[in-house]
Amino acid sequence: MSATKKLKTENGHIDNGGLWELDEETLNSGAVGFTASQLFIKNPACVAYTYDDVIMMPGHINFGLNEVDISTNLTKKIALKAPFVSSPMDTVTEHNMAISMALQGGIGIIHSNFTIEEQAAQVRKVKRYKNGFITDPICLSPDNTVRDVMELKAKHGYSGIPITNNGEMGGKLVGIVSNRDITFIDDSSMKLQEIMTPRDKLAVAKEGVELIEANEILKETKKGKLPVVNDDDELVALIARTDLLKNIEFSEASKDPVTKQLLVGAAIGTRPEDRDRAAALVEAGVDVIVVDSSQGDSLYQIDIVKHLKESHEKLQVIAGNVVTPSQALRLIQAGADGLRVGMGIGSICTTQEVCAVGRAQASAVFHVAKFARKYGVPILADGGIKSTGHITKALSLGASCVMMGSMLAGTDEAPGEYFYQDGVRLKRYRGMGSIEAMSKGSDKRYVWENSSSNHSIKVAQGVSGAVQDKGTMQRYIPYLTQGVRHGMQDAGMKSLDLAWEALYNDTLRFEIRSPAAQKEGGVHGLHSYQKRLF
DSSP states (O other): OOOOOOOEOOTSSOOOSEEOOOHHHHTTTTOOOOOOOIIISSSOOOOOTTTTTEEOOOOOOOGGGGBBOOOEEESSSSSSOOOEEOOOOOOTOSSSHHHHHHHTTOEEEESSSHHHHHHHHHHHHHHHHOOOBBOOOBBTTTBHHHHHHHHHHHHSSSEEEEEETTTTTTBEEEEEEOOHTTTTOOOOBBBBTTSEEEEEGGGEEEEOOOOHHHHHHHHHHHHHHEEEOOOOOEEEEEEHHHHHHHHOOOOOOOTTTTTTTTTOEEEEETTHHHHHHHHHHHHOOOOOEEEEOOOOOSSSHHHHHHHHHHHTTTOEEEEEEOSSHHHHHHHHOOOOHHEESSSOTTTBBBBBHHOOOOOOHHHHHHHHHHHHHGTTTOEEESSSSSSHHHHHHHHHHHHSSSSSHHHHHHHSSSOOOOOOOOOOEEEEEETTHHHHHTTTTTGGTTOSSSTTTTTOOOOBOOOOOEEEEOBBHHHHHHHHHHHHHHHHHTTTTTTTTHHHHHHHHHOOOOOOOOHHHHHHHHHHHHSSOOOOOO
């Protein structure tokens, strides 16, 4: 019904022919919360807000949970089915994490605490990945012994190992060793060439084989492993029956629309040598480069963003980090396709404490997103995420995606080994500004002056710690996805586009929570409790 036909009830509500709408007096009184403009712009107290400070008001639900659309844009030209990005930290994102993120609709950013060759190799592993195919299996040579197989079995839990002439992936396939080959061997020094199943007795598949076809070969041959070789009989992949049995078709996977390869990003710094790093990453097939600086508004970053856009026309570039529109403007002008927002708010970051510079994250996200929107540049809320509620708040305040570190660091796919402390299963997690990470190369993220005599003095802007085991990403990301959908549904938002429309037309309402309200909104009043995520 048009606005001219809307009628008022005797109580002053607006009757639009269906559901009543609130009268202006109630709407403007704060009874249904306050607009983002009132919180962040008309801000007489000059206060910056965190995610915990802000709470969204519930909206009207007229759609099902499965109808909530969380698809988004990472950059101007890269679309994702899920707004999740793993942080380029050396305890968070290497190829396993990047593969898992892409399979479930997000994207991983490979950290830069590698040599150029190592980081490019990580990107290639993601680009070569095909669901169900093991593209980097452990190999042994004919001169290895039964003891080597037993050690690998004890460490990794399996013993089906391909044997190549040089003991490496890419070598000529000469045989395979399975558990039945070593079960009754008493002499652990026996060489594998004496007990392995030789090449001429192996069932193999040719490079380019489809997963369905490979499955049929395994069924016919009743084998547990199927090597995949190229025309030169070099091992290019391995298919395991166990992987096929639990194989899932990831319909939401982030893939290049042309090559059908998984999407992956990588981080670089702003040093002159990072131009060579970027070139190697582009050659390896990287889809987006994140210029990784704690403070992105610098001449060094502007120069490298311009270089990347001029030298690699198809490459998408995310610049940052920034927390104000003035910082964002210069990077947008330089050609950035996306912006990374956040400074000093990560769980392991001490930048605000050490450098006295930064901004509370909810305020930073709102202001930068509102400004960058004028130029069609998506923003990535980086840091400060502790729950699905924080993700929902970041997205509702204008972020297109969220970047997570500690949220993902305890998963199986994160680098590092699990260990136990006081009966709790943990994994190491450290800030890229910690002394430990800086000694591995991440100091370039924080130090720009190479000629200074004080360059050798490193000032830590992060700490090292540990996070609790979160299990596999195959269960964890669906939990995050469903949690965000629940939050959006409760707020009456069917999609991110509709959420941003409500944000900027003042339909979406918020309130600021007092410390007591924040306490009330969490678990309280119990002697003890157990918190399970899923």
